[in-house]
Amino acid sequence: MEEQIRLFEAIKRKISDRQRLADVIEELLGISSDSAYRRIRGETELTFSELKKICDKFNLSLDEILNYKSTQGAVFHYDSVHLMDNEIYLTRLKRMLDVFKSASDKEIIHTARSIPLYHLVLYPELAYLNLYSWNNIFMDNASKSISYDDFCSTLDKEKIVSMYQLIHHAQMLIPTKEIWTGQTLGVTLKLLEYFYSTGSFGKKDTVLYLLDQLSQLMDMVHQYADDGHKGNEQKTPFSLYDCSVDMCHNCMLIMNGNQLSMTIRLHLVNFIDSENEVLCNAQLKWQRGLISKSTPISGESSAMQRFRFFESAKNKIESLVKKVKK
Secondary structure, three states: OHHHHHHHHHHHHHOOOOOOHHHHHHHHHOOOHHHHHHHHHOOOOOOHHHHHHHHHHHOOOHHHHHOOOOOOOOOOEEOOOOOOOHHHHHHHHHHHHHHOOOOOOEEEEEEEOOOOHHHHOOOHHHHHHHHHHHHHHHOOHHHHOOOHHHHHHOOOHHHHHHHHHHHHHHHOOOOEEEEEOOOHHHHHHHHHHHHHHOOOOOOHHHHHHHHHHHHHHHHHHHHHHHHOEOOOOOOOEEEEEEOOOOOOOOEEEEEEOOEEEEEEEEOOOEEEEEOOHHHHHHHHHHHHHHHHOOEEOOOHHHHHHHHHHHHHHHHHHHHHHHHHHO
8 A cells, every 4th residue: 555655645745735635535536534534544445436536636647656666767747838828837837836845854956057947936037038948949930039028028927926936935945955067057148148149138128137137146046155044034954066067957856754856957947857766866866976076155164165156157147248238
């Protein structure tokens, strides 16, 4: 019954803190409260029809539940994003939010080849830049010709920003280790420079505004690193590392007690994620290895290294500001 218990643990992470798991299962399956508890504890085996109802309701993969220790292959979740349909994008963000649901024993380790989304979302226009870039690459020629400002006007900003705020708030409660390189900032800077040079912003004020937001974001991360925490009331621990190894991709590993899940960022705005135990443990070993090869740049003992890192980042931003103002 180990797999059944794991199934209910996955469901518990998907429901709100105000809901009782037993009540949800009782209503969904049309059974008594006692019967629901017996299934949750693994004392009564789920029928096939009950299992299908649960998987359909909570968008769960039975293969993932049954084979989470498989060494033959890993099951990933992937939602195809079409930015002309905001609801699909919002659904994907909701899945990220579900991963961040607060728990006292959680920790994030993030190999940040580019700036983590949960930082970008505090500056929505910068986050929209990734959406715009995705649209410019993936969509047909007519959609590619749209300017950044016109593209942003097509978005349901109220819904998207609301979800952004929930994601930012949720991650603020989770202790985090981030591994950056000298190129982490460069991904966003290159997008800004490219779209400026191709006339996609229409006017200088737009790109200058985005560069100012990027500068503010770096100031925020700098402050986190200075303090060794995220600056919230809980003083959630934050550690930052400067790594000289190219990390190849953005990967966020979340540890919840002994349970691991990983999310890999794709195409600037999309993600694939997995809870395969073998894969997640391999990723954890890789990330810990990267940390051992990196320079700590957070906390009191790393003031000089931190100053150099963020001074270099601010100089790169200022260099592009000067280029735009010419």
